[in-house]
Amino acid sequence: MGLDARTVMVMFSMLAFMFFCLFELAGLRVGNIRGVRQWAIASLCMSLGFSLAYFYGQTTPGHEWAAVIGLTLFALGTCLQLTGILAFKKQAVSWSILILFIVITICQATWFSVINPDTRMRAIVNSLLFFSVYTVCARVLLVKVEASQKLAYWFTGASFVALALLMLTRAVVLLLSPDAEIGLHVNTSINTLPFVIASLLEFSVAFGLLLMLNHRLIADVYQMASRDALTGVLNRRRIEEEAVRLRARCMRTGETLAIMMIDIDFFKSINDRYGHPVGDKVLCAVADIAQKSIRAEDYFARYGGEEFCMLLTSTNENEALDLAERLRLAFAEFTLTVGKERLNITVSIGVADSSLIGLEFSDLVAAADKALYCAKESGRNRVVTYTEMDVCSTS
Numbered sequence: 001m002g003l004d005a006r007t008v009m010v011m012f013s014m015l016a017f018m019f020f021c022l023f024e025l026a027g028l029r030v031g032n033i034r035g036v037r038q039w040a041i042a043s044l045c046m047s048l049g050f051s052l053a054y055f056y057g058q059t060t061p062g063h064e065w066a067a068v069i070g071l072t073l074f075a076l077g078t079c080l081q082l083t084g085i086l087a088f089k090k091q092a093v094s095w096s097i098l099i100l101f102i103v104i105t106i107c108q109a110t111w112f113s114v115i116n117p118d119t120r121m122r123a124i125v126n127s128l129l130f131f132s133v134y135t136v137c138a139r140v141l142l143v144k145v146e147a148s149q150k151l152a153y154w155f156t157g158a159s160f161v162a163l164a165l166l167m168l169t170r171a172v173v174l175l176l177s178p179d180a181e182i183g184l185h186v187n188t189s190i191n192t193l194p195f196v197i198a199s200l201l202e203f204s205v206a207f208g209l210l211l212m213l214n215h216r217l218i219a220d221v222y223q224m225a226s227r228d229a230l231t232g233v234l235n236r237r238r239i240e241e242e243a244v245r246l247r248a249r250c251m252r253t254g255e256t257l258a259i260m261m262i263d264i265d266f267f268k269s270i271n272d273r274y275g276h277p278v279g280d281k282v283l284c285a286v287a288d289i290a291q292k293s294i295r296a297e298d299y300f301a302r303y304g305g306e307e308f309c310m311l312l313t314s315t316n317e318n319e320a321l322d323l324a325e326r327l328r329l330a331f332a333e334f335t336l337t338v339g340k341e342r343l344n345i346t347v348s349i350g351v352a353d354s355s356l357i358g359l360e361f362s363d364l365v366a367a368a369d370k371a372l373y374c375a376k377e378s379g380r381n382r383v384v385t386y387t388e389m390d391v392c393s394t395s
């Protein structure tokens with residue numbers, strides 16, 4: 001191989017420094033996403049570690065300490081990559097294990113570089129130590145991954161798997177190689193090839209971490225754009241999107257889609273009497289109770305003001321009526337304590353399904369809204385279905 005190990009180290013050191021700058025810049029705009037700063041410092045440690053390793057094997061006195069400090073910085077950088085990933089995934093960090101890893105790295109590097117120099121053993125032990133950390137990084141990335149970010153996690157995890165395998169292979173090859181081929185700066189393929197591949201894989205890891213950040217930001221923006229800021233349930237925009245998807249599904253399968261429009265009774269008087277903050281609490285409580293009552297395949301959203309909308313898949317009007325009645329009773333039983341007063345609320349609910357109206361969302365909303373209006377006109381705190389609206393004087 002034409003490349004010499006020192007040149008590869010300089011290249012890797014510069015590359016790692018560029019990643020440090022990149023992560024620092026990326027970290028400026030990530031809000032409350034954690035871990036990016038640690039990836040930046042990890043890249044800086046690796047950059048410095050490789051610059052120091054460059055001096056090992058030179059004739060300058062104390063050059064062997066360059067290997068010890070360089071390796072320690074590289075181990076610190078790898079640990080910071082791991083803690084950054086854990087922080088990014090909001091998982092706890094086991095500091096004692098990481099400190100132990102760094103202490104073992106320092107001890108073995110000092111022993112095999114300064115006290116009892118043995119390049120082969122140092123390289124084998126290092127390879128095995130880094131194999132273990134890379135394996136842990138891969139495991140953290142490949143287990144329990146949010147569906148929306150799978151691709152980025154798998155890409156980064158696969159890069160760590162490749163790094164771990166590289167380290168394991170290196171340890172085995174070093175064990176079997178003749179003495180003449182071993183040495184940090186000996187230009188044999190045992191040295192240069194793993195350094196070149198490791199540099200490329202570290203590049204791939206950095207790319208993967210940035211991809212994870214990118215996917216997380218997109219997921220957060222999508223979450224913000226599809227949720228109601230006050231109650232946290234879906235917003236009108238998102239339920240309209242889901243309705244288009246459900247329409248296509250129901251047309252294909254022939255399922256019936258039911259809709260429920262829920263409106264809090266005399267909500268204005270709650271605001272007027274207790275103030276807007278209490279009104280907000282009522283909205284949150286209503287959203288919470290309704291959200292908990294639906295199945296995973298149903299959708300519940302704040303449609304606007306104090307009106308909520310529920311889409312129930314594979315459900316007809318009668319089945320939706322049963323759920324609506326249970327909900328109405330649950331709301332009537334709910335009490336909010338405001339100072340010394342106990343505040344009770346009631347809701348009116350309009351129900352419709354697609355068998356009479358069709359699957360167009362705007363038509364379903366209009367039908368359920370008519371039924372809701374009828375429920376309000378008939379005295380509130382009641383459920384009215386679209387088909388029984390003839391009981392309503394104003395229908």
Ligand SMILES: Nc1nc2c(ncn2[C@@H]2O[C@H](COP(=O)(O)OP(=O)(O)OP(=O)(O)O)[C@@H](O)[C@H]2O)c(=O)[nH]1
Nearest residue numbers: 263264265266267268269271276277279280305306
């Ligand atoms: N606290 C709070 N109030 C809101 C919010 N959005 C809308 N409102 C209030 O909701 C009230 C809706 O009042 P109306 O449409 O008259 O309805 P209502 O008083 O519930 O009367 P009925 O629906 O006929 O029983 C208005 O006073 C709005 O200011 C919100 O996010 N927070």
